[in-house]
Amino acid sequence: MAEPIHWVRFTHEGKDGFGVLQGTSIQVYEGDMFEHPHNTGATLPLSAVTLRAPSSPGKIVALWNNFHALAAKLDVSLPEDPLWLLKAGTSVTDPGATVRRPPAYDGRIVYEGELGIVIGKRCLMADEAEAASAIFGYTVVHDVTAGDLLRKDPNFAQWARAKSFDGFCPFGPAIATGVNVSGLSVRLVLDGVERQNYPISDMVFAPVKLVSLLSRDMTLMPGDLICCGTSVGVGSIKGPVSTVDVTIDGIGTLTNLFEL
Numbered sequence: 001m002a003e004p005i006h007w008v009r010f011t012h013e014g015k016d017g018f019g020v021l022q023g024t025s026i027q028v029y030e031g032d033m034f035e036h037p038h039n040t041g042a043t044l045p046l047s048a049v050t051l052r053a054p055s056s057p058g059k060i061v062a063l064w065n066n067f068h069a070l071a072a073k074l075d076v077s078l079p080e081d082p083l084w085l086l087k088a089g090t091s092v093t094d095p096g097a098t099v100r101r102p103p104a105y106d107g108r109i110v111y112e113g114e115l116g117i118v119i120g121k122r123c124l125m126a127d128e129a130e131a132a133s134a135i136f137g138y139t140v141v142h143d144v145t146a147g148d149l150l151r152k153d154p155n156f157a158q159w160a161r162a163k164s165f166d167g168f169c170p171f172g173p174a175i176a177t178g179v180n181v182s183g184l185s186v187r188l189v190l191d192g193v194e195r196q197n198y199p200i201s202d203m204v205f206a207p208v209k210l211v212s213l214l215s216r217d218m219t220l221m222p223g224d225l226i227c228c229g230t231s232v233g234v235g236s237i238k239g240p241v242s243t244v245d246v247t248i249d250g251i252g253t254l255t256n257l258f259e260l
Contacts, residue, residue: 004250006174007033007137010049021046021174034120034136034222052094054139054175055118057225060087061214062143062163066204066229073232082205082213087143087227088164095173098257099144101239102165107148109237109260112230113188113196113246116141117207118175123220131212134220137177138207140246140254141227142188144168147236171225176251181207188233189245196233200248203228
């Protein structure tokens, strides 16, 4: 199997661009990342750019109860269909960015390290073969949650609100294509202490199946992000300043500072 390709977006001297990460440099491309990108032949040192979230999703689909181990811990039944919500597009922030407490919220900030799927072409009512071809690649996601909002109103679970504050969806630093995620694990480290380390193979709905099923509910478009849900080890970021690293070997490490 060929080595994975790691696509990144960046800003350099006030201009946005994208390319392929190669060690400590970026091979610069132009055009459309998802459809016949053109290699310009130029390179930039990684130290000279600011990395951005590697896609600009039209929508962010986030999963709940998608891991067997967490369902068992919570003593809830496994879902028959994917249980999903939408996060606001304005929740996206960059790898390396500082995430700050929302001014209107003073409760718990919960970390959730996750696998992310990035869609590469329009996908609707897809079978699994079509779904597989619609997946551009995989990324690392930190699906941040305002934990005390979820059930603040006993009549309405506020999942979208709790997950949609500005900065509550860091992802990146790259989208890895050509990677087999079935044998990988998600590892989250908070201030140097490992808090999560769980296998992607424990997913209730594996990536291709998940994309196929979601495409029956909505049209998936290039750049859309699917946050695959988290597993055991979820907890709170204490602050006042904390560093969270989420790593999936073969895809990358997403690092963000939290000022709470």
